Amino acid sequence: MLASLIAFFITSAARLLTGARALWLGSTAQAVQRIYYANHSSHGDFVLLWASLPAELRKRTRPVAGSDYWMKGALRSFLIQRVFNGVLVDRQRSEPSSNPLQAMLDALEQGDSLIVFPEGTRNMEDGLLPFKSGLYHMAKARPDVEVIPVWIANLNRVMPKGRALPLPLLCTLSFGAPLGLDEEEGKDAFLERARNALLALALEEV
Amino acid sequence: MDRNTLLLFAGIGGLLLLASLIGWLLKYRAGPGPQPVIDNLNARINAWWVMVLVIGFAFLFGYTGVVVLFYCVSFYALREFMTLTPTRRSDYPALVAAFYFALPMQYLLIGIGWYGLFAIFIPVYLFLLLPILSSLGGDTTRFLERTSKVQWGLMIAVYCISSVPALLTLEIAGYEGRNLLLIAWLVIVVQISDVLQYVCGKLAGKHKIAPKLSPSKTVEGFFGGVALATLIGASLYWITPFAFWQAGLFALLVCLLGFAGGLVMSAIKRDRGVKDWGHMIEGHGGMLDRLDSVCFAAPVFFHMVRYWWG
The missing domain is CATH 1.20.1480 (hypothetical protein mp506/mpn330, domain 1)
Incomplete structure (x- = not known):
């Protein structure tokens, strides 16, 4: 109850602050199991992406977050676990034997959609960092799940790193066409294609 | 609200009703299926209803509103x-x-x-x-x-x-307590000038007036729109502290400034590679798309009225 009230408050605030205009350019807002992957420049990225989905999709869509950041402190862990229903991954690999992908694959197994940031960390420059390989492994393990690029424009200006007060600038989220993994395609080729598909959306904005 | 304000809003309501009727007739005659120009016209008219209602609602609360x-x-x-x-x-x-x-x-x-x-x-x-x-x-x-x-x-x-x-x-002698009408007059004249330039351009426009800045603006639209809006501004002198001829001159001034404002703001948009400033007003674009002319007309109007009347 409290968690869903907070979720409602946060998504409303995010939409009010940024306008959060969702452009479905290559896909539509359907309740299909998906992996949304986006550029990462601000802590608000997944909140905004999550907020811009229609409510029925949002219920089954879970952000993937680094446990090193989100499990610090009671408030953060309450937010990520109860409010956002996030999938926590161990970015540091504290136990070498554990597979950091397992939590995500489990969530997909339950029928949930995911929000991932394949750059792995927040990018302070223009463009995109090289992608981590997790996206490829998930696409290979679950070819039935749509992989959809989402370019989030302007949020890095709304909440610049290290600043507390957000600026009320308008943000646009461009949802592209599903990628699909070719039979023969290797890891590097797929990641390169995914990265280019996301960059192409950046040019289409406005 | 006093009688003049009610009369004014009744007049605007009547005008919008007429516009909606024309829009509906055009759509009806064109038949089913998408008609970009007519659909955009109807979206614009509907947005006008909302804008007039919002302004009317604010007027109810007077100065603060x-x-x-x-x-x-x-x-x-x-x-x-x-x-x-x-x-x-x-x-x-x-x-x-x-x-x-x-x-x-x-x-x-x-x-x-x-x-x-x-x-x-x-x-x-x-x-x-x-x-x-x-x-x-x-x-x-x-x-x-x-x-x-x-x-x-x-x-x-x-x-x-x-x-x-x-x-x-502004404290204008003999016009106390009626300043809201001065705002109404300014907004009506500037906006109706935009609308009439659009209508005249669509009906009779042949020669582009600023092909690089704003390809949709035409010479015919400019002269027709500004002339008609000036006439309307002059004939609305009874809601202003001005005489008929003064209202006419002010109307001409704000229409010309409004037109120039539209061109300047359009130059900025084109430089940034976009068609509209935003998406908040259906059919019109953003807030600035609707207000570019007011931005340029209002300050000059305010200072001139203050200089001679205030």
Whole structure:
């Protein structure tokens, strides 16, 4: 109850602050199991992406977050676990034997959609960092799940790193066409294609 | 509301009813399926209904209602402007000052009617404060360009738009308590000039007037729209403190400024590679697309009325 009230408050605030205009350019807002992957420049990225989905999709869509950041402190862990229903991954690999992908694959197994940031960390420059390989492994393990690029424009200006007060600038989220993994395609080729598909959306904005 | 205000809103309501009827007839005659021009026309008419209702609602609350309304209008306009103008990370303090200090302060000053400060607050104090704030980050890349953009956005979206509610601060002999009508007159004349330029252009437009800046504007639309709007402005002299001929001259002035404002704002949009400032008003684009003409007409109108009548 409290968690869903907070979720409602946060998504409303995010939409009010940024306008959060969702452009479905290559896909539509359907309740299909998906992996949304986006550029990462601000802590608000997944909140905004999550907020811009229609409510029925949002219920089954879970952000993937680094446990090193989100499990610090009671408030953060309450937010990520109860409010956002996030999938926590161990970015540091504290136990070498554990597979950091397992939590995500489990969530997909339950029928949930995911929000991932394949750059792995927040990018302070223009463009995109090289992608981590997790996206490829998930696409290979679950070819039935749509992989959809989402370019989030302007949020890095709304909440610049290290600043507390957000600026009320308008943000646009461009949802592209599903990628699909070719039979023969290797890891590097797929990641390169995914990265280019996301960059192409950046040019289409406005 | 007094009789004149009610009469005015009844007149606008009648005009919109007529517009909706024409729009509906055009759509009916064209048959089913999408008709870009007609659909856009109907979207525009529907948006006009909403805009007139919002303004009417604000008028019900008098002075405060109008100041709050234009505060919101300025906020949305400033947000559209800053979204489209690239700034750098070091401009953050200047942008915070623009949104959270300059904007509320300007409307507070208008709310308390402190002319001596609201007339120079942004052009003098913010003009100096913004580059100081931007310089703190130590980033010199395109420094002059960046600070100019923030200052320009504040001037257009806050200072110029706030000249509309500033009309309420004027004390005009023999016109006490009726200043809301002066706002209504200005907004009606400027907006109807835009509408009539669009209509005349669509009906008779052949020669482009500024092909590079604004390809949809035509010579025929310009002359027809401005002439008709001037006539309407003059014949509405009974809601203003002006005589018929004075109202006519003022109407001509604000129509010409409004037209020029549309061209200037269009030049900025084209330079940034977009067609509209935003998407908040269906069929019109953003707040600034609807208000570009008011931005240029309002300050000059305010200061001239104040000089001769205030």
